[in-house]
Amino acid sequence: QQQVKQSPQSLIVQKGGISIINCAYENTAFDYFPWYQQFPGKGPALLIAIRPDVSEKKEGRFTISFNKSAKQFSLHIMDSQPGDSATYFCAASMFSVQFYFGTGTSLTVIP
């Protein structure tokens, strides 16, 4: 059973546009929700993370929106750039011991 469901599977956005990736979870015990960015041939790298006591967190062009009642969270990439083209994974964990990952979104930003 997939603990974290991620959509869309792939996304194509024009340069300067907004990329939005969504995730949903079931386990209300999750207390940490990170997003990872992965380039080909590399391991995932932490992009931004949020805890359920806040509804939004922004770091530069990247924003996480968190809806605790709906058990959903999303990643917004503002002013998307070709260099943002990568695979993005959402994840959820309890006490950061075991992480459950979404299946990934392949983002392509067209110049």
Add this chain to the structure above:
Amino acid sequence: KAGVTQTPRYLIKTRGQQVTLSCSPISGHRSVSWYQQTPGQGLQFLFEYFSETQRNKGNFPGRFSGRQFSNSRSEMNVSTLELGDSALYLCASSRDFNNEQFFGPGTRLTVL
């Protein structure tokens, strides 16, 4: 500060063989987690070690095992390889609970 290193980077084995993958965490990190990454399933948690003890285990068969040494370096072993074991195996390290995980580049295992 050196990142997480994994060796080897690429490996080709045949069905029935066994394989050992190695992971060296970031200096000072005592927690090491292993993940299997496949196109269809994404990243799936294998197990996590802290101070040489397995603290948590994912839903994988007993053919998958691991260990951690006193210097926090970790190895995972897969016995009796199956075609479906072909995947990218990722190692991640962190200081402890509630800390960011840092991933290595992975070991690409191909089973023929």
